[in-house]
Each structure stands twice: as C-alpha cells, then as structure tokens.
Amino acid sequence: MAEVALRNIVKTFDRTPAVAGIDLNINDREFVVLVGPSGCGKTTTLRMIAGLEEATSGEIYIGDQLVNDVPPKDRDIAMVFQNYALYPHMTVYENMSFGLRLKKFPKAEIKERVENAARILDITNLLDRRPKQLSGGQRQRVAMGRAIVRNPKVFLFDEPLSNLDAKLRVQMRMEIKKVHQKVTVTTVYVTHDQIEAMTLADRVVVMNGGKIEQIGSPNEVYHRPTTRFVAGFIGSPAMNFLPCRLVEGSNGSAGLSVKLSDKLTFPVPPDRVGRYRPHAGRELLFGLRPEDIIEKRGDLPPGRTAFDAQLDVVEPMGMETMVYFLVDGTEVCGRVNPAVAGKPGETMPLVADLNHMHLIDPKTDQVL
Amino acid sequence: MTTATAQIGTGERSAVRYGSIARGRKRTLYWSYFFLILFVIFFLMPPVYMFITSLKTSAEIGAVTNPWWVYHPTLQNYIDLLSQAQFLTFFKNSALVAVIVVSVTMVVSIMAAFSLARMKFWGSGTLATGVFLTYLIPESLLFIPLFKIFAFIHDLTGIELINHWWVLVFLYPTLTVPFCTWIMIGYFASIPKELDEAALIDGAGYIQILTRVFIPVALPGIIAATIFCFTVSWANFLYPLAFTTSADQLVLPVGIVTTLIKGDVYNWGQIMTGALLGAAPPLIIYAFLMDYYIAGLTAGATKG
Numbered sequence: 001m002a003e004v005a006l007r008n009i010v011k012t013f014d015r016t017p018a019v020a021g022i023d024l025n026i027n028d029r030e031f032v033v034l035v036g037p038s039g040c041g042k043t044t045t046l047r048m049i050a051g052l053e054e055a056t057s058g059e060i061y062i063g064d065q066l067v068n069d070v071p072p073k074d075r076d077i078a079m080v081f082q083n084y085a086l087y088p089h090m091t092v093y094e095n096m097s098f099g100l101r102l103k104k105f106p107k108a109e110i111k112e113r114v115e116n117a118a119r120i121l122d123i124t125n126l127l128d129r130r131p132k133q134l135s136g137g138q139r140q141r142v143a144m145g146r147a148i149v150r151n152p153k154v155f156l157f158d159e160p161l162s163n164l165d166a167k168l169r170v171q172m173r174m175e176i177k178k179v180h181q182k183v184t185v186t187t188v189y190v191t192h193d194q195i196e197a198m199t200l201a202d203r204v205v206v207m208n209g210g211k212i213e214q215i216g217s218p219n220e221v222y223h224r225p226t227t228r229f230v231a232g233f234i235g236s237p238a239m240n241f242l243p244c245r246l247v248e249g250s251n252g253s254a255g256l257s258v259k260l261s262d263k264l265t266f267p268v269p270p271d272r273v274g275r276y277r278p279h280a281g282r283e284l285l286f287g288l289r290p291e292d293i294i295e296k297r298g299d300l301p302p303g304r305t306a307f308d309a310q311l312d313v314v315e316p317m318g319m320e321t322m323v324y325f326l327v328d329g330t331e332v333c334g335r336v337n338p339a340v341a342g343k344p345g346e347t348m349p350l351v352a353d354l355n356h357m358h359l360i361d362p363k364t365d366q367v368l
Numbered sequence: 369m370t371t372a373t374a375q376i377g378t379g380e381r382s383a384v385r386y387g388s389i390a391r392g393r394k395r396t397l398y399w400s401y402f403f404l405i406l407f408v409i410f411f412l413m414p415p416v417y418m419f420i421t422s423l424k425t426s427a428e429i430g431a432v433t434n435p436w437w438v439y440h441p442t443l444q445n446y447i448d449l450l451s452q453a454q455f456l457t458f459f460k461n462s463a464l465v466a467v468i469v470v471s472v473t474m475v476v477s478i479m480a481a482f483s484l485a486r487m488k489f490w491g492s493g494t495l496a497t498g499v500f501l502t503y504l505i506p507e508s509l510l511f512i513p514l515f516k517i518f519a520f521i522h523d524l525t526g527i528e529l530i531n532h533w534w535v536l537v538f539l540y541p542t543l544t545v546p547f548c549t550w551i552m553i554g555y556f557a558s559i560p561k562e563l564d565e566a567a568l569i570d571g572a573g574y575i576q577i578l579t580r581v582f583i584p585v586a587l588p589g590i591i592a593a594t595i596f597c598f599t600v601s602w603a604n605f606l607y608p609l610a611f612t613t614s615a616d617q618l619v620l621p622v623g624i625v626t627t628l629i630k631g632d633v634y635n636w637g638q639i640m641t642g643a644l645l646g647a648a649p650p651l652i653i654y655a656f657l658m659d660y661y662i663a664g665l666t667a668g669a670t671k672g
C-alpha cells in the first residue's frame with residue numbers, strides 16, 4: 001500500500017549526469033515500467049528508489065515518507081536483480097526466509113509466508129534445493145519469492161528477464177504479470193525491451209539520456225508518442241521516418257499534403273489539417289508504422305492512400321510478410337499479407353493509412 | 369605448402385582413422401605418469417628416509433648397512449622422545465602459538481579484506497596494494513628491525529619481549545596477515561555486488577553481511593588461508609631461533625635442532641622422529657580441511 005514519488009531527481013557520477021532531473025508519480029498498486037536504451041539511467045533511478053544509490057538532488061517519497069536518508073532495509077521495498085543474486089550457500093527456503101529471519105519473525109509465520117509464496121510461484125518442490133541446482137527460470141522464481149515473502153510496499157525489478165532465453169522470457173513475463181495480479185503491490189520494473197514494457201505495464205515511462213521522454217499507458221506511448229525518440233523506440237519493427245515537406249492543397253482541394261518525394265505525395269486526413277496548418281510549407285519528418293503500410297485490397301476507406309512501390313527486400317515472418325522499399329534512398333518497411341506479397345524487384349500496390357501518421361518537428365524532435 | 373595441399377587433394381582418400389583421439393590421450397597420459405612418478409619419488413624420498421631412520425637404533429644408524437632398510441626395527445626413539453617433558457613442552461608451545469596465530473590472523477584478515485574489498489573508502493585501493501607489498505618483504509629482513517623495536521619497547525616500558533614463546537604470537541602475524549588478507553580480498557572481490565545489496569535490502573547490516581553471506585560463501589578461501597597460516601606458524605624457524613633461547617620457551621622446529629644436537633653429537637634417530645612427529649599436525653589438518661573443502665565445493669554442484 002504505497003505510492004512512490006520522485007521529485008526532480010538528479011544523480012551525477014563524477015560530474016557526468018546519469019539521471020538528469022526526473023519527476024514521476026507512481027500510484028498505489030500500479031505496475032510502472034521504466035524503459036529506454038542501455039545507459040539511459042533506468043537502473044540508477046531504480047537503485048535510488050531502493051536506497052542503494054544516493055540521489056545527488058531531489059526528493060524520493062515512498063508512501064508519505066521522504067526516504068532520501070532512509071537506509072534500504074527501512075524503506076520496506078524488495079528488489080529482484082538481473083542476475084537474481086540468490087545466496088549460493090542457502091537453500092531456496094533459507095534464501096526466501098533470510099529477510100524475515102533477520103527481522104526475527106516467529107518461525108511459524110516465516111514458514112507460512114514462504115510456503116504461501118512458494119505456492120504462488122509453483123516452487124514448493126524446490127524449497128530444499130540450492131541455487132546451483134536450479135534452472136534459470138527457477139532461480140528467477142526464487143528471486144521473486146524472496147521479494148514476495150517480505151510483503152513489501154514496493155517491488156523493484158531490474159531487467160529480471162534478460163538472463164533468460166527467448167522462450168523462457170515470454171513465459172516468465174506472463175508469470176510476472178500473473179503474480180502481480182495475485183499480489184497487487186506497487187511495482188517499478190526496469191527493462192530495455194519495449195515489448196516487455198508494453199505487455200507488463202499499467203504505465204510506461206520512456207527514458208532517454210537521463211530524462212523522461214514520455215509517460216503514458218502502453219497504448220498512449222504506442223499510438224500517441226510525443227517525441228521522435230518515443231515514436232522510434234516503441235514498436236518493432238520501428239516506425240518509418242521520412243523527411244517530407246508539408247504543402248498546401250491536396251488533390252486540388254483546400255487540404256494539406258505531405259510531399260515525400262517527387263513521385264510520392266500523401267494527402268493529410270481532413271481531421272488533422274487544422275492541427276498541421278501552422279506548419280504548412282515547412283520541412284518536417286513524416287512517421288508511419290509498418291503496420292500502417294499494407295497491401296491494397298478493395299476500395300479505400302477515408303484517410304488511406306494507394307501507391308505503387310518497387311520492393312527491395314521481402315521478409316516472410318509466417319503470419320505476415322515484411323516488405324521493404326526505397327523512398328528517395330530511405331528504406332521503408334510495410335507489413336503485408338503473405339498471400340499477396342510480391343517478390344524483390346516487383347512493383348506492388350500498397351496502401352498507407354494516414355490516419356495513423358505522425359509529423360515531427362526536426363528542430364525540437366517533438367511530435368506535432 | 370602447396371605440394372602438401374596438392375597431395376591431400378590428389379592422393380587416395382584415406383579412411384577415417386578411428387581411435388586416434390584415444391591414442392593421443394593415451395600418449396599424454398603416459399607422459400603425465402612419467403613426470404608424476406618422478407616428482408613423487410623426488411618429494412617422498414626425504415620423509416621416507418626420515419621414517420626409516422626413526423625406526424633404527426643409534427648403533428644401526430652408525431653401522432655400515434643399507435640405509436633404506438631396517439634390520440632391527442624399534443620404537444625406542446618414539447618412546448624416548450614422547451616421554452621427554454622437554455619435547456612435549458616444544459609441542460605445547462608450537463600448538464599454542466599456531467592456534468592463537470591462526471585465530472588472530474583469520475579474524476584480522478577477514479575483517480581487513482572485507483573492508484578493503486567492499487567498503488570503498490578513501491585510499492582503500494592503495495591500502496590493498498600496500499598489504500600485498502608487505503607480504504613481499506622477506507622475514508630475514510624483518511627480524512632485525514623487529515628486534516630493535518622490542519629492545520626499544522623494553523627501554524620504554526620495561527616489558528621484556530625477548531625469550532618468551534608468546535612473542536611469536538605477535539611476530540607471526542607480520543607474515544600471515546598480509547598474505548591471508550590478500551587471498552581474502554580476492555575471494556571477497558569475486559562475490560557479486562548484488563549479493564551484498566540483496567542482503568542490505570533484506571535488512572542485514574555490515575556485520576551480518578560479513579558473517580551470514582561473505583564468510584559462508586568464501587569458505588573455500590578461508591580454509592585455504594587457514595591452512596597456509598597454520599603451516600607458516602607451525603614451521604617457521606627463523607623467528608623462534610632469533611627471539612627465544614630458553615629450553616622451556618622453544619617451539620618444535622628450533623627445539624628439535626637445539627636440544628637434540630649436542631655439540632657435534634647428532635642424535636639422528638631422535639631428530640628424525642621429532643621431525644616426523646612435528647610434521648604430522650599440518651598434514652592432519654590439511655587432510656581434514658581438504659575433505660571438508662572438497663565436500664563444500666561439490667555440495668549442490670549437480671543439477672537436479
């Protein structure tokens with residue numbers, strides 16, 4: 001039962017800022033994921049919440065308490081580390097109960113809590129094993145068990161799945177989500193993997209260069225990115241970016257259109273015209289996700305524009321096929337139905353769904 | 369080069385020669401055995417000779433017979449030595465010194481290593497290097513300044529530090545603490561940082577991190593350091609020779625030599641017996657701790 005609040009948190013190592021002023025409110029029982037490229041300060045932020053790192057300036061609140069000067073053990077938090085950090089000389093039971101034993105809990109209660117956590121994580125049969133005798137996924141569960149047993153105010157996860165192979169990672173991701181549904185505790189989860197962030201988070205915090213780029217629900221950061229960085233970081237394959245010019249007039253009417261090359265000009269959907277009008281005539285960056293470039297079928301709903309593209313590379317993925325083509329020397333990716341995908345070198349009729357387009361001001365990198 | 373490739377290319381395709389890896393391994397093994405046996409002979413000859421001699425009477429040792437065979441085996445040397453109050457005093461002094469030195473050294477070096485490896489404080493890196501450099505100074509250089517220091521302390525306070533077995537308890541740690549600290553720094557540094565952090569979050573203080581996480585995890589290193597420390601304090605010869613003189617203050621290595629060699633009369637049988645008996649405790653400790661060490665290493669190593 002606790003909110004976490006960060007007020008203008010700064011952390012500098014040897015004068016280089018790792019975290020450069022972060023403001024974040026995390027609600028009680030919320031699952032917040034900090035995501036960003038390696039070195040953007042996610043771990044440092046998490047460690048400051050844990051108390052393993054002292055903030056250079058700013059305030060950290062857990063619950064209503066200012067915790068800047070509170071040692072980790074009194075912050076009532078639990079942390080799951082990337083390499084699990086299980087005590088190698090202790091059994092699973094001893095690992096999970098270590099914190100409670102240090103706090104001199106009665107034996108019966110320790111037993112009850114450990115067994116309860118073991119049941120949630122399905123590791124009851126592993127309690128007598130040592131970490132060495134466990135697989136990666138099992139160690140991961142034990143590390144979570146050690147956190148659950150403590151019954152803390154806040155769970156902190158630092159890239160807990162990055163040591164697992166791809167298949168297990170997907171499985172454990174779901175497991176973590178399930179555990180959070182059973183044990184609803186405020187959770188701060190750090191990852192560099194945007195898919196993990198999207199699938200787990202109530203709210204995603206996208207970080208870059210020690211700063212927060214955007215905070216929002218997974219859908220918000222995906223569909224309404226506010227900066228070029230977020231638009232490019234979230235989503236896989238990444239959003240296509242093309243330099244463009246916003247020009248007056250579309251198909252002879254009073255609208256606007258984006259001119260991507262001499263041959264390719266897309267009309268701006270009417271509901272966006274008002275928003276983009278002030279920028280008419282400027283050189284901007286046009287952004288469109290691969291899934292908004294699809295094969296042409298039937299008649300076009302409003303906001304969609306057909307065009308022909310000469311395919312450069314074709315990547316079958318099974319349930320869909322990625323097609324790549326060049327627009328003025330820039331590679332653009334589309335996702336099409338495998339049944340109709342052309343071959344490299346062929347010209348294929350495609351459709352761009354401009355209802356999902358983004359325009360980015362290259363000066364500020366803000367999405368307009 | 370080209371001809372070789374050409375031959376391989378044009379010559380008839382040779383059939384796969386099965387068992388060539390096993391043959392290679394066999395040859396390597398032969399050589400391993402050859403050298404191992406050579407070393408075993410080289411290193412075991414002195415103790416075997418000591419053992420044979422210890423079973424002989426003085427008359428037989430002096431007689432011109434095969435030195436590698438006992439014609440009239442006797443335990444008289446052992447009986448004589450073990451019934452000598454003096455020899456038992458040496459043994460007792462040695463044991464006391466070793467036990468105290470090992471305890472003091474391990475406590476000091478574990479705590480020093482923990483603080484040097486983990487509590488990053490100003491100058492900790494330099495200090496760690498300094499500890500190692502201290503170990504590199506040979507004892508033969510140290511004993512004269514130490515003697516001076518003792519004399520100085522005597523002048524200052526009147527406390528006589530020369531010619532007491534217990535001064536060795538102050539002297540040996542100058543040899544053992546640096547080395548053990550250095551070993552333990554290495555072991556502690558290899559423990560992942562996340563382990564202390566996990567313990568810190570679990571509510572452990574520094575002392576608890578040390579006693580409940582670091583010491584158990586670094587137990588193999590601690591055992592290695594203990595064995596080293598015991599061996600050094602049990603076998604050191606120079607310090608007791610320089611700092612103790614009275615027969616009741618001597619430890620085994622010096623005691624055997626000074627009391628069993630009377631002028632130019634060497635009581636070889638008893639010297640060999642004393643040396644053998646003196647060599648036994650490190651061996652026993654080594655064997656005992658080694659078992660434990662290996663047990664600790666292999667426990668839980670198998671995947672379930």
Ligand SMILES: Nc1ncnc2c1ncn2[C@@H]1O[C@H](COP(=O)(O)OP(=O)(O)O)[C@@H](O)[C@H]1O
Binds near residue numbers: 036040041
């Ligand atoms: N203990 C440290 N000393 C010096 N620099 C550090 C330390 N920890 C992190 N940094 C630096 O701070 C930046 C952010 O690191 P980190 O928070 O670990 O990034 P992330 O977890 O997002 O990959 C990096 O540039 C890193 O080099």
Ligand SMILES: [Mg+2]
Binds near residue numbers: 042044159
């Ligand atoms: Mg990190």
